[in-house]
Amino acid sequence: MSHDPMAEIRASFFVECEELLETLHDALAVLDEGTHDDETINIIFRAVHSIKGGAGAFGLDDLVAFAHQFETVLDELRGGRLQVAPNVTRLFFQGADMLQDHVRAAQADEPPPDGSDEVLSALAALTGDMPASEEEVDFAPAMLSFDFGSDEGLAPEEAVAGTWQMEFTPHPTFYASGNDPLLLLRSLATLGDIDVRCLIPDDLALSIDHAEDSRLSWQIDLTTSAERAEIEEIFEFVSDLCALEIRSADAIVDNFFAEDPIPDEPPLEHAPPAIQISEDVPPTIVDIAPPQASAQNVDKTSDKAAEKTNPTVRVDLERIDRLVNLVGELVINQAMLAQSVALAGVAEDTAVQNGLEEFMILTRDIQDSVMMIRAQPVKPLFQRMARIVREASGAVGKQVKLRTEGETTEVDKTVIERLADPLTHMIRNAIDHGLETAEQRLAAGKSPEGTVVLSARHSSGRVLIEISDDGAGINRDRVRATAIERKLIAADSVLSDNEIDNLIFLPGFSTAKQVSALSGRGVGMDVVQSAITALGGRIKISSNPGQGSQFSISLPLTLAVLDGMVVRVADQTLVIPLSAIIETATLTPAAIKQVGAHSQLLLIRGDLVPLIDLGPRLGFRPASQRPTGAIVILVQKEDGVRSALIVDAIMEQRQVVIKGLDQNYGPITGVAAATILGDGQIALILDPAGLTDRQTDRSQVSDLSLAG
Structure with missing residues (x-):
């Protein structure tokens, strides 16, 4: 290779x-x-x-x-x-x-x-000028005081405290790469008082044929309180395109960026006299990063910069992915080892058990560290959305401002990459459908400029991303009428406000009266829901007429490993994400309240919550064969809605490696992924929110003990 x-x-x-x-x-x-x-x-x-x-x-x-x-x-x-x-x-x-x-x-x-x-x-x-053409040659000094007649060298004895003396000579490649000495000199002028003298050869030809010849050089006196690093930074990205000599007031000369003469460069017949380097003090070589090096402009000679900047190493993402996979295998093998030790009947407090416990702690620390490597702040993603807002608002002629919150929230890199398209659809939808025109907002007593808020935060072991606007909110009458018109629901359907809001996620749904660059083809929000579901996430809508709408996306922090509770249902082993569990309790007949033919509620601490028997819900056993002494696990979704899951037994709490099912089986309602247990057995990782989703097909829950 x-x-x-x-x-x-x-x-x-x-x-x-x-x-x-x-x-x-x-x-x-x-x-x-x-x-x-x-x-x-x-x-x-x-x-x-x-x-x-x-x-x-x-x-x-x-x-x-x-x-x-x-x-x-x-x-x-x-x-x-x-x-x-x-x-x-x-x-x-x-x-x-x-x-x-x-x-x-x-x-x-x-x-x-x-x-x-x-x-x-x-x-x-903005400045009243058009971009200069390639044929134009402009030697105007522009805002700098040049002395074109001087060809005298810099006199070291004229230096004063706080003064830097420089000689700057561009190579031909300096101009060919699009650089301009004037911009560099102007940058120097921002650091203090500057005196610039341009040294011009007697035979300088001002013609197009010689426009890219490097015949000019500059002598510069700069009186400034700035440090050496600030001067070096100005010339950093032309380091290999010029020769630069610097002399400080104390006669210490730094000769950096000086290179061997370029072979094709014609000698300067009237080159300015070189600055003589004092033989008493050896020159200091300053290592400045070339253009392709760190753009963080870290001054290696500056202790202050070194204290503020943490060193970084760039690693190919494929190597990190391989490391993540290896850590996943390590977690599986650690579980296999723990199970083998348990089956062997090794006593507690033995060297083997103590060593195994330390190995488990070490495995967890390694896994956490690797996940931190993959984690990235959502800030770059949010910045991309700022551009979407500018372009979408311009397309529909609305005044829109984006406000972001929680930009430092860290999420797995894979999650960030796959969030770009869903967020783009949602922000365009908010601008096109949610926000009113300036005239409509003024008539409603609002500011003519609409606001879209994009925020991110961690919540219960997951990341919560919210997109909200201060627009008119969802017009539920219009949404319902559109769904009936497009034959997405029956005309006599009785729907709650939340169910009407969720109609916008149906394929083919659109309330746009005509097709535009942003919407109108019935494709968008259904794609959003599919993309979020594929990430193991969920999306929720809340809307207040006249005040705006909010879309909340709940996602796992990582797509690799999670903490789960291993349970047994019939003869099957399942895993429930620990972040969704509130508490566990023993199921008693007195706590079960029957509602209708197939629905049951659990009375717990004065509250009634839907009761779901996982055995019949997942097809593992008939509803009539519920074991005595069953256990309920109380789970809660991000919106605060709770439900109780009936399991036969709780096995243990364990860290499991997530293995996706979408590529082989497609999305499965109530099942988020799968994992490999210590004995090599495959266990399904449940999605509690999917199990309690009221939009679930009733044919799938005909024998489900779920409140209607």
Whole structure:
């Protein structure tokens, strides 16, 4: 198997791009809220500049060109020549979205995305300029004081405290990769008082044929209180595209980024005199990461940065998946070993039992650690939804703002990846159907701008994601009429408000009067429910007319391992997720209350809850053969609804490895997955919410002891 270092470096660059794009969107969100400062604007500029610099190193010309033009407009904002306003922020968000599209197109070796020119033109219009064509050559100093006649070297004795003296000479590749010295010099100017002298050869030719020749160099005096790391950071992503010499006020000279001359580069006939390095003090070599290295801009010479930044290692996801699978096998083998020791009759408090207990604890710690490796915050997913909100609101002409909560909530990476499509459908549905137009909202006494709230939090060993809006809520009369019209329900059906709300999940259901770019084809919410169910999750709706709607999605934290209670029903072994269990109790005849021919309730502490006998419910035995001394397990769904499950016996509490059934059998009502027990036996993992779902087909529960 061949090993391509450049492919790994290129892949690492795109990972860094995702982090930079995340930083960019965070800073733009602060800008949009009006709580920004100068550093926020600098963060926005540096993120785009870093992406451009790295892309230039890999010859990604389309990405470089877009980032360069975007960066030019951002520089106007940073220099105070462009003021922050809602229309400016909106265009910057569009630019960031298009930059993200360019990055993904470059990563997939696809053509550049459509619409780049329109976005660039809109951005350029903010400053009254159009993007410069490739034939234009502009040597205007623009806002910097250049002395074009000076060719004198820097005098070390003229240095003062807090002054850095630099000589900067770009290589030809510097310009070919889309970089601009002016932007670098402007960045330096933000650090303090700057004096720049451009050294121009006598035979400099100002013509198109020589436009990319590197004949200019700059001498710079910078008086600043900034640290060395801040100066180095400005030149970080052109490290291999230029030669740079720095001298500090105490005559210690750092010569970094200096390279062997490029063979094809013509010698400078009138090159400026080189800075003489003091022989008394050896030069300090500063290791600056090249473009493909960490975009976190960590200064290895700065103790302060080292204290704030934790070192990270990038690992291929396939390796982590393999590790997760191996841990699953370890859990199974640990269970097999424990069962073998129990069958052998080994006494308690022996070396074998004590060693086995320590092995069980160690296995749990390893499993928890591996799961933490796969866990990721939902923040990148929420940022993708922010773009969906901008695009969907623009498509329907509504004013919509997204508010996110709990972005640091961590979920298994696989869950996050498979949540993108369901959340996209739900947010588009909220904007298109839930939120009113500005005129309708004003008439109802609301703000003309609608709000969509996307939140995430941990609850009872699961993750709860909620999408809510402050719109008109679900029009239940219209939903019912539409369902009857589309023959999804009978005209004489008697449905509760909750059952009417859940009609929107039926395939083919849509209340849109005409097909649009967002809805109207009857495909969407049924796909959402299928996707959530495939993840072992559930979705719940609550709606208040005139106030809005809320969709709650409950998902497992991981798709690999869970804590469960092993129970026996008839001759079958089952597993009930421990996170759903409230308590257990012995079933007594006096606590059973009969309701109708087939429904029973359990009276427990003054409350009546539906009673479900798992034996007949799952087809393991007839309802008439319920064993004496049966046990009830009280379970609760995320919405607080409780029910009682009848089992024959409780075996033990155990950590089990989840094995999906969907690929081989498809979804099974009431069954979430399966697992392998210590003796090699297959056991079903139950889904208590599915067992108590009132939407279950009545043909499946004809002999089920469930309250109607």
